[in-house]
Amino acid sequence: MNGPTSQAGFSLIEVVVAILILGVALVALTEGVTAALSSSKTSERQTTAAQLAAGQIETLRATGSYDDGESDGDFGDEFPQYRWTQTVSSADVPGLHDVEVVVEDSQTGNTIFDLKTSLFELPQGSNAVNQTSSRGRQQ
Numbered sequence: 001m002n003g004p005t006s007q008a009g010f011s012l013i014e015v016v017v018a019i020l021i022l023g024v025a026l027v028a029l030t031e032g033v034t035a036a037l038s039s040s041k042t043s044e045r046q047t048t049a050a051q052l053a054a055g056q057i058e059t060l061r062a063t064g065s066y067d068d069g070e071s072d073g074d075f076g077d078e079f080p081q082y083r084w085t086q087t088v089s090s091a092d093v094p095g096l097h098d099v100e101v102v103v104e105d106s107q108t109g110n111t112i113f114d115l116k117t118s119l120f121e122l123p124q125g126s127n128a129v130n131q132t133s134s135r136g137r138q139q
Helices: 012-063
Strands: 069-075 079-090 096-105 111-120
Touching (some): 012 096
Antiparallel strands (some): 069 079, 079 096
């Protein structure tokens, strides 16, 4: 029986090439997942900072009185990784104030979000709520 012999299986070179391709694919997959998680975390931090900055401006708006100057603080125990700096300055229009709230990382000091807006201060003695008098109709 001197006929052609059939070799079953893979050669050593084929196995090494397959393992090399599998290794490269796993490294690429791991890098992709790591990048996606990092991007997701960054997006979450920016969204939280934006909401905190908007909340700080709404707190200022609720007082109704805007003193020019700079102040700073943190967001308490709920958000210890963030701190804010608020700058209020008079605009060219009487009663109008430019407000800037910067939210930073409390550990590194890097700016995460910067929100600017203008707020209008009502003149002293004015009432923000329209008051209407009701009169009964006589028939």
